[in-house]
Amino acid sequence: MMKIFISIASYQDPLLESTIRSAYEKSDVPKNLTFGICDQSSIPLNIESIEFNNQIKYEHINPLYSEGPCWARSRIQNSFDDEDYYLQIDSHMQFEEGWDSYLIKYIKRIQSIDYEMHQLPIITCYPRSFDVLDIDNNKFDLNSSDSNTHTIAFREDAMFIKENFCRQIGSIANKQICHGYLVAAGFLFSTKEFVKQIPYDPDFYFYGEEISLMLRAFTRGFGIFHIPAVPIFHLYADISKIKRKLHWDDEEDEKREIKWHEREHKSISKLNNIINNKVEGVFGLGKKRILKDFEFLSGVDLINKKIIDGNKAFSAKFISSLPWDKNPY
Helix, strand or coil: CCCEEEEEEEECCCCHHHHHHHHHHCCCCHHHEEEEEEEECCCCCCHHHCCCHHHEEEEEECHHHCCCHHHHHHHHHCCCCCCCEEEEECCCEEECCCHHHHHHHHHHHHHCCCCHHHHCEEEECCCEEEEEEEHHHCEEEECCCCCCEEEEEECHHHCCCECCECCEEEEEECCCCEEECCCCCCEEEEEHHHHHHCCCCCCCCCCCHHHHHHHHHHCCCCEEEECECCCEEECCHHHCCCCCCCCCCHHHHCCCCCCHHHHHHHHHHHHHHHHCCCCCHHHCCCCCCCHHHHHHHHCEECCCCEECCHHHHCCCHHHHHCCCCCCCC
C-alpha cells in the first residue's frame, strides 16, 4: 500500500474543507491518504462531520497565536508517520479524478533512472488555476484545458528585492518531464525522504520559504522535476471573488506581540545566512552539491547576487533542452 501524507497549512480559509474533500473524493485509493492539517482560523472545522475523520490529524489554532505558514507546516510534519509519499498543498485547491495514481506513476517513472537525484525526486510547480462558481454547492471551474508542463523560473523584474531573495514565476517547458531548479511550497510531491532530510524550518515566515527549501534539498542531492498536466488546481487571488484574511493583514497582526514584518526580517536574514553557508545542521546546506551547481542550472549566482545567464534564469529554455533522464551536472 502506497500511503500519502497530505500537509495542509490553512489560514482563515473558507475553502479548507472543500480542499480536503476534493483530495479524498477524487483519489483512486482514498483509504491510503492521511491528512495533516494546521487550521489557523477563528472558527474550527467540524471534523466529526467528515466521514473519514479517522484519517485526519487536525490541529486548530487561534489566529492570534499563529506564527506564519512555515511554522504551521513544521507543526504538521510532527504528525508524519513514515507514509511513503509526502504531498504539500495550500488550503484552496481542487483535484482531478485519479490524481494520486497519476503523481505516483510519474514519481516511479523518475525513480526508474539510476541517478541519486532521480531516487530523491521532488515534483513541483505553480498549479493550473480554478475559479469558484458556487461556493455553497462546491461548483468550480478548473482550467483543465492546459496540459503543458509548468516549470518555475525567476521573475526578471523582482531579482534580489530583499537581500538574496528573488521572486519566482511559472514558465512552460516544451517537453513532458523536465528538470527544474526552483520549488513551489503550495504544490510539492516527494517521497518520505523529503520529510526526513528536509524538515520544515519554523524560523521562516513567507519570503525565503521556497528558496531556502530548494537549496537545502538541492545540496542534499534531491532532484527537482516538472511534469505535464498536474492534476491539482489552485485558487489564485487575482481571479477569485472569494476573499480570505491573510496573516499579515493589519487587522490580524495588530494584536500580536511579534509583528509579521519582524518575522519577515528574520526570514530574509536566515536565507542570507543559508546561502552564505553560515547555518549548520539540518536547516543549513547539504554536502552533495554546491551552489556553483545551482548556478549552472539556473543561471543565477545567489551569493554575489548576480544574473549570469538570463536565458536560464527567466525561462524554461535551458532546462527544457536537458534530457530529464540524465544527470545534468
